Amino acid sequence: MGRSPCEKxxxxxxxxxxxxxDRLIAYIRSHGEGCWRSLPKTAGLLxxxxxxxxxxxxxxxxxxxxxxxxxxxDEIIIKLHSLLGNKWSLIAGRLPGRTDNEIxxxxxxxxxxxxxxxxxxxxxxxxxxxxxxxxxxxRISFGSGGGGGAVSMxxxxxxxxxxxxxxxxxNDKFDEKATRMxxxxxxxxxxxxxxxxxxxxxxxxxxxNRGLCFACxxxxxxxxxxxxxxxxxxxxxxxxxSSAYVFxxxxxxxxxxxxxxxxxx
DNA sequence: AACTTTCTCAACCGCTAGTGA
DNA sequence: ATCACTAGCGGTTGAGAAAGT
Numbered sequence: 141m142g143r144s145p146c147e148k149x150x151x152x153x154x155x156x157x158x159x160x161x162d163r164l165i166a167y168i169r170s171h172g173e174g175c176w177r178s179l180p181k182t183a184g185l186l187x188x189x190x191x192x193x194x195x196x197x198x199x200x201x202x203x204x205x206x207x208x209x210x211x212x213x214d215e216i217i218i219k220l221h222s223l224l225g226n227k228w229s230l231i232a233g234r235l236p237g238r239t240d241n242e243i244x245x246x247x248x249x250x251x252x253x254x255x256x257x258x259x260x261x262x263x264x265x266x267x268x269x270x271x272x273x274x275x276x277x278x279r280i281s282f283g284s285g286g287g288g289g290a291v292s293m294x295x296x297x298x299x300x301x302x303x304x305x306x307x308x309x310x311n312d313k314f315d316e317k318a319t320r321m322x323x324x325x326x327x328x329x330x331x332x333x334x335x336x337x338x339x340x341x342x343x344x345x346x347x348x349n350r351g352l353c354f355a356c357x358x359x360x361x362x363x364x365x366x367x368x369x370x371x372x373x374x375x376x377x378x379x380x381x382s383s384a385y386v387f388x389x390x391x392x393x394x395x396x397x398x399x400x401x402x403x404x405x
Numbered sequence: 406a407a408c409t410t411t412c413t414c415a416a417c418c419g420c421t422a423g424t425g426a
Numbered sequence: 427a428t429c430a431c432t433a434g435c436g437g438t439t440g441a442g443a444a445a446g447t
Contacts, residue, residue: 155415155441177432193433194416229435244436245414 152186156195160185164192165200198241205237209246217243218251222265 152160167183173196176189185192209217213235220231228240228247235243247262255262259269 153417175432189432190418190434191416197434198415226436240435241415249413 151188153191156187156199160187161195161200164196168196168200194241198239201239203237204239209238209250213238214251217247218255218265221247221251221262 163183163185167179167185171182176193179185179189179192180187183192187195216235217231220234224230226244228244232238232240232243252262255265259267261268
């Protein structure tokens with residue numbers, strides 16, 4: 141037995157032909173998206189619904205932006221990846237006209253290598269020779285390991301007022317009790333977002349400031365493009381008289397990131 | 406020109422979450 | 427609670443293109 145939606149006989153695989161594309165476009169234009177399972181039959185396509193959906197989303201959608209990624213898009217991808225990890229669909233949600241597949245490919249073929257060449261670990265976004273010593277940390281990670289489901293939360297405060305809030309889970313199904321605990325402590329935190337802010341040893345990379353400019357995130361600490369190590373401009377701000385910094389539009393003040401400004405689709 | 410290697414990216418596969426019966 | 431099913435996500439593959447020899 142076993143269900144395998146794309147294993148049907150007489151189902152085309154591989155590259156799409158112009159005729160198939162035209163059929164799919166025409167069908168979706170007149171009927172709209174959805175019901176992918178039944179779409180191939182009604183549209184007269186010898187493809188599985190899954191394949192049709194992918195073709196439409198990744199290639200045929202009229203709002204897609206084709207062509208090279210801009211420097212600005214590079215920057216957004218790198219920063220979002222450092223926040224979200226390989227959550228390509230979330231990253232794509234912040235880049236209009238780009239698909240998760242496209243961003244994933246671009247990451248693997250271009251950005252990954254660029255970071256590696258600069259000695260930056262593309263997974264952790266930290267210098268490759270840096271140890272795991274973390275002094276200031278706000279890390280929320282929801283590991284996708286199988287089984288278990290244990291969730292723990294730990295908050296510490298050291299002498300210089302920096303908070304460490306660690307929430308770890310071995311299961312994506314976030315425990316409700318732990319969620320309540322977090323929400324009591326951090327009512328502004330939107331746990332629908334699976335966010336893992338990067339640890340950056342900012343004192344080393346950007347001198348006295350706590351923000352990390354794009355140039356520094358690429359390992360170009362002393363470049364002319366660095367905007368975070370000189371005059372307090374760039375990504376470091378004072379908010380209400382207390383120290384705070386902005387990371388991709390997220391404000392961290394008093395140890396709490398304000399995620400409200402990062403709305404996802 | 407011919408062949409080999411490397412790169413790119415569209416498409417596929419397997420898995421999970423969500424939903425309704 | 428369980429099952430059947432769909433939609434969607436992220437990792438991987440492989441065909442074609444480009445670059446190198």
